[in-house]
Amino acid sequence: MSEIKIPVITINRQYAAYGRTIAAKVSEKLAIPYYDKDFVKKTVAESGYDLDAILKDGEDITSRSRFVNAIMNIAVGSYPDYVKKIYEAEKEVILELAKSPCIIVGRCANYVLQEAGIPSFDVFCYGDLEKRKIHAAELDEAQGKDISKYIEQRDTYRNNFYKTFVGTDIDDCTRYTICLDTCTISPDTCADIIVRLVSE
Numbered sequence: 042m043s044e045i046k047i048p049v050i051t052i053n054r055q056y057a058a059y060g061r062t063i064a065a066k067v068s069e070k071l072a073i074p075y076y077d078k079d080f081v082k083k084t085v086a087e088s089g090y091d092l093d094a095i096l097k098d099g100e101d102i103t104s105r106s107r108f109v110n111a112i113m114n115i116a117v118g119s120y121p122d123y124v125k126k127i128y129e130a131e132k133e134v135i136l137e138l139a140k141s142p143c144i145i146v147g148r149c150a151n152y153v154l155q156e157a158g159i160p161s162f163d164v165f166c167y168g169d170l171e172k173r174k175i176h177a178a179e180l181d182e183a184q185g186k187d188i189s190k191y192i193e194q195r196d197t198y199r200n201n202f203y204k205t206f207v208g209t210d211i212d213d214c215t216r217y218t219i220c221l222d223t224c225t226i227s228p229d230t231c232a233d234i235i236v237r238l239v240s241e
């Protein structure tokens with residue numbers, strides 16, 4: 042295991058840009074936990090909402106949830122109060138998780154930590170749309186869907202959510218320590234780059 046000089050790593054990503062895959066690889070290499078789906082469960086406990094009313098994989102929305110019609114295609118800045126309450130609960134969880142070395146995927150974690158004055162190594166994963174389509178087609182959640190529309194929908198939601206609570210687009214490079222083209226650089230290599238940089 043490498044010695045970690047920057048103990049908290051955040052990863053934001055375009056859909057199907059291997060963000061969770063890279064988080065898992067970095068987690069294994071550094072022997073620190075990463076939070077995505079488990080993070081949602083923590084948020085449920087903090088917010089008091091039922092799991093079906095929380096984003097399924099950190100930023101996705103279940104088909105059964107009232108969130109589908111409420112916020113999947115919502116305009117920036119017009120989230121209802123219960124979404125804001127969930128975001129506030131997520132902030133508290135992020136700050137709690139950051140008390141020990143970890144990797145946090147999504148949920149504006151880079152911004153939350155920056156605002157709190159907590160050092161973090163912030164990563165944004167992006168990639169060529171055609172290559173992301175190929176990867177998306179392999180994911181269970183995308184089965185039976187129009188892949189192009191699904192990617193656009195997911196990217197739009199993530200950007201709207203980020204822009205609402207942070208004030209800039211999710212792909213604003215000034216918000217990150219490093220941006221990685223994960224469809225050109227393999228997930229294994231991306232993980233190695235992150236491990237090397239957080240250990241220098």
